[in-house]
Amino acid sequence: MILTFLDVLVLLGVILGLFLSVLLFSSRSFRSDVHRYFVLVVASLSSILTYVYFEQHFPAVALLELISWEFLFPFAFMMYVLKAIKYPLGSSGKVWWWAAPFLILTLAYFVDFFLGFDLFYWLAGNNLEKLEIMIEVKAFTFLLFSILLVGFSYIRIRRAKGLYKTERRWLELNSLFLLVYLWVWMLGDPITLLFDVTIWNYLLAILAIFLVWVTYRGIHHLNISEQRRQIQRIEVKAVAITAKKEPLEGDHFMATQDIRSPIYQKTADKLQKLNTLMVDEQMYCDPNLTRTMVAEKLNISEGYLSELLGTNLKIGFNDFINKFRVDRAINMFHDRQFHLFSIEAIGFEAGFKSKSVFYTAFKKGYSKNSW
Missing domain, CATH: 1.10.10.60 (Homeodomain-like)
Structure with a gap:
């Protein structure tokens, strides 16, 4: 198998994203809620990129679809932002209602894999055409759901008080990138028809570059944030x-x-x-x-x-x-x-x-x- 430039770029993004996730999750220095949710965001995007790009070449990658990463990503990002800006909703039990789509779909995927019961096929009345429509509706719902949660996060960042300039810029850049990316992905089919250009590979390449960047900058940013928290905990005269x-x-x-x-x-x-x-x-x-x-x-x-x-x-x-x-x-x-x-x-x-x-x-x- 000859690797193309896009293959190498996607592999680099996936490897760095998963490496960062494992590193931060296992590190004793990064145990705050902010870090955990950041890890979930990176792990979700890395997993989505992996099974979207490599599923056809490596069937085993399909195991990643047992977890509904597409609905975990927007919830994890919203929680990361809410914890970072110390917004009260982040500590409220009500916020977990937004995790319901992820939990329900993940449960459905596990039931299908281990018990052989396909919930979507059953809901479609064993009709393949209806099943395809339901899959399209699910994809569209994921994009709308993600735009809603990321958009809400961006608004809260803009209105947050007491944030340092670098911290606000970091959160805003991530939110804006994800919002633009999600909108472009949603409009992918109309753009393809209008300009007669296939944009999907470009979108995957952009996501890979984003993962490389967020891995590089994320470790530095989280390290500074953790140091500040440790400074605040030190009891001095x-x-x-x-x-x-x-x-x-x-x-x-x-x-x-x-x-x-x-x-x-x-x-x-x-x-x-x-x-x-x-x-x-x-x-x-x-x-x-x-x-x-x-x-x-x-x-x-x-x-x-x-x-x-x-x-x-x-x-x-x-x-x-x-x-x-x-x-x-x-x-x-x-x-x-x-x-x-x-x-x-x-x-x-x-x-x-x-x-x-x-x-x-x-x-x-x-x-x-x-x-």
């Missing part, structure tokens, strides 16, 4: 990971204001509250922290907050927040408990949205001690 409690009054402000002045007392009070928000409540750890959120906490306007920082500390809002984040990261670098974690994971945990922003802030030499 507050002084080891927070900025020191230092007064925020700048020298310029102290030298030019009358300490008995009501204006000074009001400003000093706001600065102290700001210090409490940063040091005690660690608001800077929120990657989506905005000037509006801080101003509302202080019961002042955004303009007054900017004036407060600019006049007294000679610093802008973003630089002010990043100083605390870099201080937190530096303290973690100096703590032996965090030596095994990557710089990227520590940067995310300190509140930076992306590694590029963290590196830029770090290179500027931000440290609250230098104010």
Whole structure:
């Protein structure tokens, strides 16, 4: 048998997909629900690609059809997203109703294989023409079901709060790719008739490339996510990971204001509250922290907050927040408990949205001690 380029590409996608599934499923480092559902997504797509492409050449591959991978895939992807964004539905018992098609069809396949009772043939009244129609309806239902669940997942990602930039981008890219892919597959027959081009091999090749990419990027992404979870679980003293409690009054402000002045007392009070928000409540750890959120906490306007920082500390809002984040990261670098974690994971945990922003802030030499 001579292997074509498409054969090699599909084999590579399948092998990497299954390898990633086995690796993550057996690894003690990846035991969270998020990782398990990600493994199910990759395993489902790898299995679908395997029996669609290789069933004619290797009859034994038909054993994979004992499990309804086509209905497991959209449910697993939805659960992966819901767990990743911590959406309440992901922990609700009601969500398991969406697994009903997978469970029912898998049970039917096992009954057919072991007992010789073909549920679909029986429902079709032992009529082959009706059976073919039912198979087409099942395929169409799978595509609609998948589009519904993946589309719902994409909407939830867009509306999710508290996600890091890289995490949101990763989830959005996967969702968008799958949505476009499913729609193109659904419109495959009309496209073939309209343009007189067979697109099925191209679609299989694209799915194989996606599996290769998601395997390569997925391991890195999941590794960073797992490191962040481990960092959050480590119990350390507050002084080891927070900025020191230092007064925020700048020298310029102290030298030019009358300490008995009501204006000074009001400003000093706001600065102290700001210090409490940063040091005690660690608001800077929120990657989506905005000037509006801080101003509302202080019961002042955004303009007054900017004036407060600019006049007294000679610093802008973003630089002010990043100083605390870099201080937190530096303290973690100096703590032996965090030596095994990557710089990227520590940067995310300190509140930076992306590694590029963290590196830029770090290179500027931000440290609250230098104010």
